[in-house]
Each structure stands twice: as structure tokens, then as C-alpha cells.
Amino acid sequence: MSDDRDDDRARTRRRRTLAGVYAAALVIGYAAGTTEFLPASVVTGTSTPLARVGLALRDPGLTAEPEAWAHLRSDVAAARSESKPDELEAFDLVVALRGLESGGHPEWSRAETLCRGLGWQRCDRPALEEIERRSQP
Amino acid sequence: MAPALRWFVGPLLVAAFAAGVGVFRARAERGPFLARTASLGEAERKALEAVPARSMANAVWAFGPVPAVSKAIQAELVRLGDSEGPVRARALLRLCLIDTSFDGQAALFNAACAADTSICDRMKEAGEREARVRFVAPGNRLSLMFAGGHPRGPDAVQPPGHP
Numbered sequence: 001m002s003d004d005r006d007d008d009r010a011r012t013r014r015r016r017t018l019a020g021v022y023a024a025a026l027v028i029g030y031a032a033g034t035t036e037f038l039p040a041s042v043v044t045g046t047s048t049p050l051a052r053v054g055l056a057l058r059d060p061g062l063t064a065e066p067e068a069w070a071h072l073r074s075d076v077a078a079a080r081s082e083s084k085p086d087e088l089e090a091f092d093l094v095v096a097l098r099g100l101e102s103g104g105h106p107e108w109s110r111a112e113t114l115c116r117g118l119g120w121q122r123c124d125r126p127a128l129e130e131i132e133r134r135s136q137p
Numbered sequence: 138m139a140p141a142l143r144w145f146v147g148p149l150l151v152a153a154f155a156a157g158v159g160v161f162r163a164r165a166e167r168g169p170f171l172a173r174t175a176s177l178g179e180a181e182r183k184a185l186e187a188v189p190a191r192s193m194a195n196a197v198w199a200f201g202p203v204p205a206v207s208k209a210i211q212a213e214l215v216r217l218g219d220s221e222g223p224v225r226a227r228a229l230l231r232l233c234l235i236d237t238s239f240d241g242q243a244a245l246f247n248a249a250c251a252a253d254t255s256i257c258d259r260m261k262e263a264g265e266r267e268a269r270v271r272f273v274a275p276g277n278r279l280s281l282m283f284a285g286g287h288p289r290g291p292d293a294v295q296p297p298g299h300p
Contacts, residue, residue: 021148029152033159043163045175046182052170054188068168075170079189086208090193090201097196120200121273127200134199134270137191 049078226253
């Protein structure tokens with residue numbers, strides 16, 4: 001009688017442990033898929049941050065969810081880190097004008113500040129709008 | 138079920154499935170920026186990777202001062218190498234438009250012509266196209282060289298069918 005009860009308890013404990021192992025596998029697997037634990041190429045394929053920034057600049061009409069824009073911000077940071085130091089301000093100007101860090105909406109006042117920092121002859125709104133148009137390859 | 142299957146293979150399969158779901162979700166979160174670049178061939182990817190530099194060069198060309206323009210174009214030329222003839226020719230034409238010496242302009246135009254032979258006989262047209270998208274001097278007007286034609290050096294590339 002008591003042996004039967006012990007067996008039942010042991011079986012129940014094993015079942016719970018097994019359920020825990022499966023739950024842990026589920027959580028760990030999902031976390032590995034969504035975070036940067038797996039090699040980047042598993043998630044991104046042949047895409048690179050610079051290519052994604054290039055796409056956003058080439059196709060200004062792209063509509064994307066806020067999460068996608070948030071990821072693009074980190075791509076911009078990665079692309080920025082690959083730029084030469086003397087190109088950074090011009091890169092930032094293009095990024096601000098094309099709204100790559102603001103959901104696709106141009107950041108006019110930031111762009112004006114950057115433009116003045118570059119010492120360009122004209123940084124008024126019509127000039128910035130023209131630069132925005134011209135920055136489309 | 139064998140204990141090895143239940144305790145090791147089963148959890149591994151579950152973890153792999155969950156990782157697949159996680160990867161799918163991570164891709165979906167990145168939206169069209171990843172979806173449209175994830176399976177590009179090398180040439181297409183390289184072309185997209187060149188876009189930021191080209192955007193910068195175009196922006197600088199529109200309103201930037203001469204030193205910034207020269208630096209941006211030279212960086213673009215280094216990046217381009219010998220590929221993409223028309224883009225290279227456009228960059229050289231821009232340098233030609235801001236060059237102050239007649240000889241320098243002629244040499245740069247010859248180099249542009251070598252990079253893209255289609256502009257050799259349409260020098261003025263090609264120059265005007267670039268001058269039109271520059272809004273500050275110098276470079277927003279054609280020099281006399283464009284009106285009178287450029288002197289051809291002995292090694293200048295002749296377009297097909299050119300006498």
C-alpha cells in the first residue's frame with residue numbers, strides 16, 4: 001500500500017520535472033530565436049544594416065510599423081559606425097532629412113542645426129527640402 | 138516512449154520549434170526593411186549598401202561647399218572602384234564642374250567620358266544635368282569648356298562609331 005503511494009509520488013515528480021524541462025526548452029528556444037543569441041545571419045539572412053538603411057533611403061514610400069522603425073534606428077547606428085569621421089555630419093543630415101530615426105518623418109529643426117554645423121551656404125527650409133529631394137539616389 | 142526520446146530529443150525538438158517561431162517573429166518585427174533585403178544576391182546587396190554614400194554625395198552636391206563636395210566625390214570614387222560606369226562618370230563630371238582650371242576640367246571630362254562613353258558626344262547635356270541639381274556656386278553653371286568642346290588627349294576613349 002505504502003509502496004504504491006511512493007511509486008505514485010515518484011511518477012508525479014517525474015512528470016512534473018519532465019513538464020518543467022519541456023517548458024524550459026520552449027522558453028529558451030523562443031528567447032534564442034528572438035534575441036541576438038543565435039548568429040545574426042539566422043534572422044537577417046544576407047541582409048546587412050547598411051543594406052537596410054540603403055533600402056529606406058532608396059524607397060521613401062515604405063510603410064512600416066513602429067517596431068520596424070525602432071530596428072532601423074539601430075541599423076542607422078551600425079551604418080554610422082562604419083562611416084568615416086569626416087562624413088558623419090553629412091550622414092546625420094541625410095538621416096534627419098529622410099526621417100530614418102523618426103518613423104520616416106523629416107526632423108527639420110535637427111537637420112537645420114546639422115546643416116549650420118556643416119557651414120553650408122544655405123540651411124533654410126526650402127534648401128533643406130531640396131537637399132531631402134536630392135538625397136534620393 | 139524511450140527515456141532518451143522523452144528527456145532529450147523531445148525537449149530539443151521543442152526548443153528548435155520555439156526558436157523557429159522566435160526567428161519568424163524577430164523577422165516580422167523588422168518589417169519591410171528586412172523582408173526586402175534578407176534574400177538578396179551579392180550584387181543587389183552591394184548596390185543597396187552603396188545607396189547611403191550616394192545619398193550623401195547627392196546632398197553635398199546640392200548645397201555643400203567645394204571642399205566637402207571634393208571629399209564626398211573622392212570617397213564615392215574610391216568606393217565605386219571601376220564598376221558602375223555611369224555613376225563614376227557622374228561623379229567625375231561633378232568634379233569637372235567645380236574645377237577651376239581648363240586643363241583640369243578637360244582631364245576630368247576625359248575620365249568621365251572613359252567611364253561612360255555615352256556622354257562623350259553629349260558633353261553639354263551631361264554637364265547641364267549635373268549643374269541643374271547644384272544650387273550654389275561654383276558648379277551650378279557650365280564653364281566655357283562645355284560650350285566649346287573639350288580637347289581630346291591622345292589616350293582619350295572614343296565612343297563606338299566616333300570618327
